[in-house]
Amino acid sequence: MILSDIRRRGVTPRKHRKRIGCGIGSGHGKTSTRGHKGQKARSGGGIPAVSEGGQMPLIRRLPKRGFHNIFREEFTVLNVSDLNGLSDGDAIDPGKASELGLVRRNTKRLKILGGGELQRRLVISAHKFSASAKAKIEKAGGEAKELPC
Numbered sequence: 001m002i003l004s005d006i007r008r009r010g011v012t013p014r015k016h017r018k019r020i021g022c023g024i025g026s027g028h029g030k031t032s033t034r035g036h037k038g039q040k041a042r043s044g045g046g047i048p049a050v051s052e053g054g055q056m057p058l059i060r061r062l063p064k065r066g067f068h069n070i071f072r073e074e075f076t077v078l079n080v081s082d083l084n085g086l087s088d089g090d091a092i093d094p095g096k097a098s099e100l101g102l103v104r105r106n107t108k109r110l111k112i113l114g115g116g117e118l119q120r121r122l123v124i125s126a127h128k129f130s131a132s133a134k135a136k137i138e139k140a141g142g143e144a145k146e147l148p149c
Helices: 003-008 080-085 094-099 131-139
Strands: 076-079 110-113 123-126 143-146
Touching: 076 080, 080 131, 110 123, 110 131, 131 143
Parallel strands: 076 110, 123 143
Antiparallel strands: none
């Protein structure tokens, strides 16, 4: 069987697009598959996806709790113990931390925390440092440079 035989028998490799509103001969003329009148027949009409008819909407049924601060500044955190894999004298900043895979994504703000111990002398640039992290970095002979937020 060859391709021309398949086409002759009325079987096509792809389904034809439904040609809506192209007259009665198309089979989809007059109301263009929209039925008669009503909200769903109008242009721009239709029921929003969140609509639940007369039922109380889900967003109104769920209890509201807590407070969401729209001015919250989010930081990606990194412990000083995570920096022990670097060699002495290395300089690290938010860009280099994401390159090395120390933080998950290219972060806008980086905060260094004092978890664990630091055995390397490093120059660390970050947006914030906890007091214990700053003390541990300086104790190891390194430097903590604070970047502007």
